[in-house]
Amino acid sequence: MNTRDYRNAMDQLNPAPDLEGRIKEQLNLPPRRQAHPRRLAGKALVAAAAIACTFMVAMAVSPQLRAAVLTFFHLEETEQVPGPVGEAPEEPEMTQTTIDGLVEAQYIRLPNAGAGYDYGVGTLFQAERADDGTLLARHYWAAEGDQLVPLETHTTRFSTTWEGVTYTDTVYWCEYEGAISCHCDGTAGYALDYDCNAIAIPGSTDSVILRLSQGSQTDYRQYPVLLDLETGAVTDLLDGTGWEKAAPLTDIRWSDDLSAAILSSNRTGWFYCDRTAQTTTALDQLTGLEVFSAWFDQDGALILLTLSGSEGDCYDVWTWQPENGQLKRTFSQLPVYQSREENPHGFQFFFGGRRGIYVAEDGTVSVLDLVTGGTTIVEDFLLSQQENATLIANTSGTKVLFASYDDQADGLGISSLGVMDLERGVFTLLDRENYDALHEGSLSWFDEDRVAITAHGKEDYNETYLYLYRF
Secondary structure: OOHHHHHHHHOOOOOOHHHHHHHHHHHOOOOOOOOOOHHHHHHHHHOHHHHHHHHHHHHHHOHHHHHHEEEEEEOOOOEEOOOOOOOOOOOOEEEEEEEOOOEEEEEEEEOHHHOOEEEEOOEEEEEEEOOOOOEEEEEEEEEEOOEEEEEOOEEEEEEEEEOOEEEEEEEEEEEEOOEEEEEEOOOOOOOOOEEEEEEEOOOOOOEEEEEEEEOOHHHOEEEEEEEEOOOOOEEEOOOOOOHHHHOOOOEEEEOOOOOEEEEEEOOOEEEEEEOOOOEEEEHHHHHOOOOOEEEEOOOOOEEEEEEEOOOOOEEEEEEEOOOOOOEEEEEEEEEEOEOOOOOOEEEEEOOOOOEEEEEOOOOEEEEEEOOOOOEEEEEEEEHHHOOOOEEEEOOOOOEEEEEEEOOOOOEOOEEEEEEEEOOOOEEEEEEEEOHHHOEEEEEEEOOOOEEEEEEEOOOOOOOEEEEEEEO
């Protein structure tokens, strides 16, 4: 099976409700323990590519089997992680390669020990500061192919007042591929008891949200306003909605069009704010549930979690439709994920998306559609056969990165790296070699599609690197 055949087959994966229902019923049963000696892990992973080929044949025979799984594809080629190369560059430098025809890797070397460099919303950026820490300028780059492309930096000055405090500052921002990468240095720093942060709005290129905050720890509270990037005008987002019922606000989650918000307070619970109808109402009152957590699906519906089980150690998952009040339970009695157990297991949900991950005690992994109740098994993959595994979702919850670690290595020692594409139904896993040549320090998402790893030299800390992977 070549890469094209594989990709064509992946396009045919569609859920089958009857088989999903049977799998879902099994998820609600107490998971059984099953021993999987770690000595089998190597053989299982080496055979994964052959298993994937065998599975493609099975799909042609059984439509139900085709619908039941998220296909695990283990790359045959191993990444050779670049080692230290000596003197740091004066400007960021990048090389690019493709691994096994499926994974694009971009290796970026950063100057000056990476001081002032960071990344977010698909861009690399550098903060240029004076000796006293004052922000002087901000530079942005896009990583395209084997080139770092400089992007134009814009600034928007603003001033606004909330609860007797005046916030005056500058937002630095750039636009790239229809998205805004933005930064506000904050009006107070650590010396005073207030701050301000700029937050990009998905799908918007003309405005950002300013999160004004005051207090700390139990006294912390925040408030949102909208900043027009062209004019600097500031608009109150919650004025006239009755948001005061939820005060003090400690977290705010927005619908895609900002027409509604989920307001959260450590003291008062969860509230639904309808900006169009100018109303704010407790979710407990609207749904009759004791809501533990809530977030928006892409269509404006709310996904709710409630605690269940004799000791409150399980989740029930619900959907609630604001336009008609329809409430539906899609999963029940999902054990809370236990990451510190010998065999980590349980349910992990990802804010911002409609899907979650369920890991049984025997290591089998399932993808749960929290809106429809659909269930998809990750084929031929056991989490229990991986060392110190991590699962991290992207912002939209459409993809989940997977990493396993070599605990004998300096730094993270990421020995395997992969991505579960929850929309396409594919899990691609890449093994890595020479990862211990550098001290790997962090792992996260660079944007919706690329994974980022930061690293620095062991003997020369000034050697700093950013590795990007697109699966």
